[in-house]
């Protein structure tokens with residue numbers, strides 16, 4: 001019956017991803033693959049109380065259908081937070097509550113992309129965004145990322161050559177998967193280019209509040225002069241992903257269409273959860289909670305960086321993120337990180353990572369991988385990196401069972 005499925009489904013190959021998560025779910029492996037928060041910091045008792053209070057305070061109404069845009073009081077709190085933390089000044093009418101950042105990405109894709117439409121995307125990028133965009137079958141133009149974020153000169157050349165590009169998707173803060181942050185100069189230049197070439201920017205920023213060193217930079221939306229930046233973020237990484245609650249900030253024309261699309265998609269986000277988050281925020285200082293998890297994640301990041309410095313060979317490059325969840329590793333050109341994972345790393349080192357190919361729209365860059373440092377304790381992080389480092393030693397690789405690997409170093 002699969003012959004009845006739409007092309008967009010048939011063309012959407014997620015086998016790489018399924019394999020990655022199968023490997024990381026094996027309890028015998030140390031998995032750096034998932035992008036999971038540390039569960040010990042989920043504020044279980046506080047959220048439990050917030051759900052109870054929200055239901056008690058609201059009586060029967062909370063169980064009813066409600067507005068698509070979501071609870072006004074929570075939208076107002078987010079608007080206030082946008083002013084304080086992202087230097088973006090909007091009203092609650094410009095905030096839409098979504099089922100995670102993931103739904104927000106899907107809504108933007110639905111808003112803008114017809115089959116074959118052109119978009120610019122960072123290479124590498126967030127796998128879940130690729131899964132969402134792939135469904136709309138865009139033509140991708142991949143822009144490399146360095147320590148200061150998306151390469152704006154390359155973007156300019158691409159926009160010049162392809163003025164049909166409609167959308168630029170970027171993760172400017174503690175990028176998934178590289179961990180790098182876009183400089184403020186580049187943010188401003190990006191908005192200037194979007195104005196010049198009439199493009200919409202999707203600024204996806206779920207890690208923005210999780211900074212462990214250095215200073216915050218204004219959001220891209222802060223530099224927006226023509227209402228062409230859509231900002232999205234989420235409670236997933238700062239409270240709990242199970243809440244499935246994120247938000248989008250957009251100017252009026254775009255917001256109107258996003259609300260219509262969300263209504264067609266799921267009518268509204270679960271009202272009880274939105275009310276519980278609102279009650280949680282009434283009774284707790286979320287910035288104190290964010291400071292607690294940031295301290296813990298800083299220690300984990302430092303443990304991973306020290307282990308990388310100690311156990312990885314010098315011809316392997318890795319990023320040094322100032323926040324977020326991930327470190328990106330670049331192996332010497334020619335090494336296939338996916339083959340290495342399946343042939344050597346999992347069977348011998350019992351470690352899992354996410355190989356690079358499935359994190360590039362082109363699927364062509366094979367010599368990198370993503371490591372997550374938030375989900376495991378420091379001792380396990382150090383042990384896993386030591387085991388992985390032993391596999392990556394040039395001498396060790398020469399004796400690896402695959403010929404392809406042996407010739408690369």
Ligand SMILES: Cc1ncc(COP(=O)(O)O)c(C=O)c1O
Pocket residue numbers: 035099100101102103126128171176204205206233234235236241245246
């Ligand atoms: C860059 C980025 N955007 C969006 C999401 C989606 O998160 P959620 O739907 O849980 O808010 C993630 C999750 O890992 C992410 O890394």
